[in-house]
Amino acid sequence: EVQLVESGGGLVQPGGSLRLSCAASGFTFSNYWIHWVRQAPGKGLVWVSRINSDGSSTSYADSVKGRFTISRDNAKNTLYLQMNSLRVEDTALYYCARAEGGFSYGSLDYWGQGTLVTVSS
């Protein structure tokens, strides 16, 4: 069974940092692109970042470029999102999601349950 489990969320002050993790199981993690998508309370889905199967290619939404860094450890079947210079508007539930078929353009066919990040003073 494919599973994605996010962790690392919490309450942080503006300007602070947080590292999210996404532990994968039930599939060959190293074969797939993985994305981060966030959802502010009561709002829609917003794409954040993605990384290719071996970690050599990444892309980011303009709103987080230069502040967030996506990475992965295929030996540990884990995806990360390092978030620096956090802003109040980064408050959201953060999901990791797998792209189908090992392609960057694949549908996001499996999602985790999310981890909540709250940025507030």
Next chain:
Amino acid sequence: QPVLTQPPSASASLGASVTLNCTLSSGYSNYKVDWYQQRPGKGPRFVMRVGTGGIVGSKGDGIPDRFSVSGSGLNRYLTIKNIQEEDESDYHCGADHGSGSYFGEVFGGGTKLTVL
């Protein structure tokens, strides 16, 4: 990059049918769109991908036959027949975009489906 537009809400009676719409912005009529279901308090769940020719690939795990898709021009539709209580969810559409300065997913604002 494309803009995906969804009506914020829809409703349908138990056992009836409903069609949800996702409209691509002009110039993106060749784009495929993914539909996702999000039940209250849960993470999104992949439903299926749709292009102008209909479904692309396979449905997501456990998606019943009551769910179908179609596409025409800039519109991508998700139809649910014989609506059940468990279909009450937010439905999001999304599309992959990879050119210029943007390489990533674009999502619509979501449609909240209420089962009456």
